[in-house]
Amino acid sequence: RTLIHHEPDNSHCQCGCALKRIGEDASEKLDYTPGVFTVERHIRGKWACEQCETLIQAPVPAHVIDKGVPTAGLLAHI
Numbered sequence: 001r002t003l004i005h006h007e008p009d010n011s012h013c014q015c016g017c018a019l020k021r022i023g024e025d026a027s028e029k030l031d032y033t034p035g036v037f038t039v040e041r042h043i044r045g046k047w048a049c050e051q052c053e054t055l056i057q058a059p060v061p062a063h064v065i066d067k068g069v070p071t072a073g074l075l076a077h078i
Contacts, residue, residue: 001038001039001041002031002038002039002040002041003041003043004040004041004042004043004061005043005045006042006043006044006045006058006059006061007044007045007047007058008045008047008056008057008058011047013049013051013052013054013056014052014054015049015051015052015054017049017050017051017052019047019048019049019056020047020048020049020050021045021046021047022046022047022048023045023046024043024044024045024046025043025044025046025057026041026042026043026044027041027042027060027061028040028041028042028069029042029063029069029070029071030069030070030071030074031070031071031073031074032071032073032074032077033073034077037074040071042061044057044058044060045057045058
């Protein structure tokens with residue numbers, strides 16, 4: 001299992017206040033390299049500004065198949 005963290009580029013809100021981590025969303029994709037299957041766990045942190053209540057989260061990584069779990073490496077092998 002490989003953990004891949006996706007975080008916002010900036011640690012401050014547009015109002016200038018520091019963002020506070022309030023949680024995370026996780027998704028998993030199945031990858032294949034010759035002889036080995038691996039799971040990529042993509043973790044996207046949720047960040048909020050206590051002052052202006054803005055929520056920020058990194059975008060979802062693109063899927064090769066919409067709502068699918070295989071990576072490009074697995075599909076290339078098939």
